[in-house]
Amino acid sequence: MQSLSSTIRGTSTWAFKSLRAGSINLFGALMLANGVGYLYQMLMARMMTPSDYGVLVTLTSISYVLTVLMRTVQAWVIEAVASRRSGTVQLVFWVALRAMVPLGILAFAAIWLASGAAADFLQISNSTPLIVLGLYTFSSFLVPVPRGVLMGVKKISAASFVLVLEPLVRVGSAVLLVTWGLSVNGAIAGFAVGNFVSFIVSLFLIGSLLTHRAQPNADEEPAKLRAIDRYAFVMLAVNTCLMVMSSVDQVAVKHYFSEQIAGQYAVAFLLGRVIVMVAMSLGWVVFTRSATMLPGDPRRAHLMTRALVLVGAISVTLTAAYLLAPGLAVHLMGGADYSSAVQYVGMVGIEMTLFSLIYIQAYYLISLRKTQVIWPLLVGVALEIGFIAEYHDTVIELLIGLISVMSILLVVVSSLSWWLLRAHTDNAIAVARPSSNSEISDITRQGVA
Numbered sequence: 179m180q181s182l183s184s185t186i187r188g189t190s191t192w193a194f195k196s197l198r199a200g201s202i203n204l205f206g207a208l209m210l211a212n213g214v215g216y217l218y219q220m221l222m223a224r225m226m227t228p229s230d231y232g233v234l235v236t237l238t239s240i241s242y243v244l245t246v247l248m249r250t251v252q253a254w255v256i257e258a259v260a261s262r263r264s265g266t267v268q269l270v271f272w273v274a275l276r277a278m279v280p281l282g283i284l285a286f287a288a289i290w291l292a293s294g295a296a297a298d299f300l301q302i303s304n305s306t307p308l309i310v311l312g313l314y315t316f317s318s319f320l321v322p323v324p325r326g327v328l329m330g331v332k333k334i335s336a337a338s339f340v341l342v343l344e345p346l347v348r349v350g351s352a353v354l355l356v357t358w359g360l361s362v363n364g365a366i367a368g369f370a371v372g373n374f375v376s377f378i379v380s381l382f383l384i385g386s387l388l389t390h391r392a393q394p395n396a397d398e399e400p401a402k403l404r405a406i407d408r409y410a411f412v413m414l415a416v417n418t419c420l421m422v423m424s425s426v427d428q429v430a431v432k433h434y435f436s437e438q439i440a441g442q443y444a445v446a447f448l449l450g451r452v453i454v455m456v457a458m459s460l461g462w463v464v465f466t467r468s469a470t471m472l473p474g475d476p477r478r479a480h481l482m483t484r485a486l487v488l489v490g491a492i493s494v495t496l497t498a499a500y501l502l503a504p505g506l507a508v509h510l511m512g513g514a515d516y517s518s519a520v521q522y523v524g525m526v527g528i529e530m531t532l533f534s535l536i537y538i539q540a541y542y543l544i545s546l547r548k549t550q551v552i553w554p555l556l557v558g559v560a561l562e563i564g565f566i567a568e569y570h571d572t573v574i575e576l577l578i579g580l581i582s583v584m585s586i587l588l589v590v591v592s593s594l595s596w597w598l599l600r601a602h603t604d605n606a607i608a609v610a611r612p613s614s615n616s617e618i619s620d621i622t623r624q625g626v627a
Contacts, residue, residue, distance in 0.1 A: 207338030259330025
């Protein structure tokens with residue numbers, strides 16, 4: 179019995195150290211990618227006029243909404259590969275890719291056809307940047323499939339390399355294209371080039387997994403994985419709500435106010451996205467760790483608390499810096515031409531701090547398949563759009579409305595999280611109490627597998 183207990187403890191310790199090391203590597207890669215992404219924004223702000231830069235930030239903020247499917251499919255691929263529901267990595271890969279390519283083509287066609295009307299709505303002089311945005315959107319449908327496979331099989335180092343490669347290629351290609359005089363078109367094209375290069379390299383890294391034919395276990399049902407399931411569509415809805423909430427202010431400012439105000443606000447918006455990117459990076463770490471743990475693993479219950487403490491500390495620190503030294507923050511991000519953004523920075527920081535706390539909880543809950551979180555998120559999006567439509571005389575008034583909605587939503591989501599996690603913890607405790615030696619043996623075998 180002592181030998182069995184030692185085996186269980188040894189296996190648990192090894193698994194915990196592996197997960198922790200992988201989490202640190204993945205979080206580090208995501209934060210480095212975010213840093214390179216902000217280098218891109220800083221360079222573009224200095225290479226373009228405030229008016230053109232406002233167009234770039236508005237379109238790329240829309241792209242966060244348009245490419246929520248990327249995060250959804252990546253999460254689905256991670257979960258499907260990690261759980262081995264299909265018995266083979268190839269099946270997951272081809273099911274996801276067969277779904278993504280046609281959808282990517284349809285998205286590109288839809289953006290092309292709607293580019294004229296969208297340009298009018300956003301007060302953009304021509305529709306070419308929107309067409310280039312469509313190409314970027316199509317490329318974003320491809321990237322999550324091989325990247326999700328890498329994360330699902332726990333090739334964290336390879337996945338981290340790909341995560342950093344994409345923004346590096348984006349920066350290099352965008353600087354070159356803007357220097358050649360392509361302005362907004364060249365800056366957006368850099369996103370597409372980065373995605374295509376990342377996709378090709380990811381395919382190379384998973385090549386051996388796609389050529390190796392694994393036999394599914396007898397108790398697995400590959401037929402269930404012939405299409406993306408209902409859980410994936412719930413994740414899509416959750417991601418859509420989160421991306422709308424994190425981007426709607428920039429779109430609203432571009433629509434209701436002048437090009438000059440939109441260009442100035444773009445810098446404040448991007449400073450707020452520093453907080454959002456921290457939350458997104460940590461959210462992916464939480465989701466990946468939680469999805470690759472056994473359902474009854476008690477360590478899953480500690481993930482969200484630790485993530486909330488970390489993201490809360492970072493967000494509050496950044497927001498305090500924005501409130502105390504807004505001029506310095508604006509100068510570092512955009513330069514002297516964006517001094518009017520100082521009045522918005524602190525409020526954007528508060529808004530995004532509230533959002534980051536909501537984001538972490540939402541991602542943890544969907545990793546547990548607690549899909550009830552979609553309902554408060556849908557209501558929150560509806561309230562935000564309603565407030566913007568009614569109260570938009572000034573940018574400050576618009577931000578007050580968004581902060582109010584985000585505050586209420588945080589209280590509701592936190593209450594839901596407490597209620598759902600309490601039930602989940604009770605179930606985990608029940609699972610962790612085997613009633614016989616045979617059950618202990620089963621748990622040991624599953625942990626080793």
